[in-house]
Amino acid sequence: MQDTRYLFQRNRTWWVKVAVPRAERDALGYDLRRSLHTEDLAEALVARGPVLEELRQELKDARQAQKAGRACRESLMPDDENGFEILLREDFSDVTFLLEVKAPLLAKAAKPGQFIIVILHEHGERIPLTIADFSADKGTITLVIQAVGKSTREMQQRCHAGTHLHALVGPMGFPSELGAQKIICVGGGLGVAPIYPQLRAFKESGSYVIGVVGFRSKELIFWQDKFEQYCDELIICTDDGSVGIQGRVTLGLEAALKLHSDVDRVIAVGPPIMMKACAETTRPFGVETIVSMNPIVVDGTGMCGGCRVRVGDEIKFACVDGPEFDAHKVDFDDLMSRLGRYKGDEARALEGWEKALS
Secondary structure, rough: OOOOOOEEEOOOOOEEEEEEOOOHHHHOOOEEEEEOOOHHHHHHHHHHHHHHHHHHHHHHHHHHHHHHHOHHHOOOOOOOEEEEEEEEEEEOOOEEEEEEEOOHHHHOOOOOOOOEEEOOOOOOOEEEEEEEEEOOOOOOEEEEEEOHHHHHHHHHHHHHOOHHHHHHHHEOOOOOOOOOOOOEEEEHHHHOOOHHHHHHHHOOOOEEEEEEEOOOOOHHHOOOHHHHOOOOOOEEEEEEOOOOEEOOOHHHHHHHHOOOOOOOOEEEOOHHHHHHHHHHHHHHHHHOOOEEEEOOOOOOOOOOOOOEEEEEOEEEEHHOOOOOOOOOOOOOOHHHHHHHHHHHHHHHHHHHHHHHHH
């Protein structure tokens, strides 16, 4: 029997996992995970040693922070009793806005593709948000939010530079698996922002990166300079044709696939209907396609079952098994059906909140 301690498989690929002691969990999460980029067990057994050392070094750094008088739990707590300070707010449209939040240890632990749970105030809803950017040097994380329901509308009203978020939980979920030689990163709708740290990580790891991003119009485009910095090619699609290709991001994706026959992976982030369309666009090309799922997340630990997703013949939980899955196996129709069940409750919550304001 092969010694597979510290190893586990996800989508046939071998990963290394090191459990995090309770004292360090607020800073590092419940475990540390790193892909070995191989499906072969023998290769994984050889490769795990250096990766284990890197993960153990992260644990060592956390313990050194404790010895310096900064217990991990205390370090992750807000700087004052008001919560986590918002350093910057930027509005991209009448419903989409950016928040840069001071959270040093969370920023240090964050990886591309992960998400956090935000609680606005003491009685607020737990809101899952993909991390749109992070800086360990600045000690900040960046969130891009679309005000569509009661809680996000309330955030839009309350959150400004100098105000505070009550609580942040994370980072959660598996980080994106790097290693592609040539990759297309597709962002549509609110998925434009969180695709940025992924394409940056791929570029820094040596990949040839093609970015495909979609907006309604020229006026709503944001972060173009940031995308251009890390993309070898950037394709912009707009609904009205004011910039780039007129139409949906699938047109840009298809154009890139036809031009580059050697693309070995596509990552798509956005609304379920957009990710489904991307999956169908790449299917004839036989290109591996990964999507970041955004079902209802409540506790974020896999216990409530609210974020379950059908992937092939299995039921997965987006918070602990994802959030990224094989797009060609995801049952998008089931996902969209489940999301639709809560529209009545969401409408009533928003109506009640608006009445309370009037």
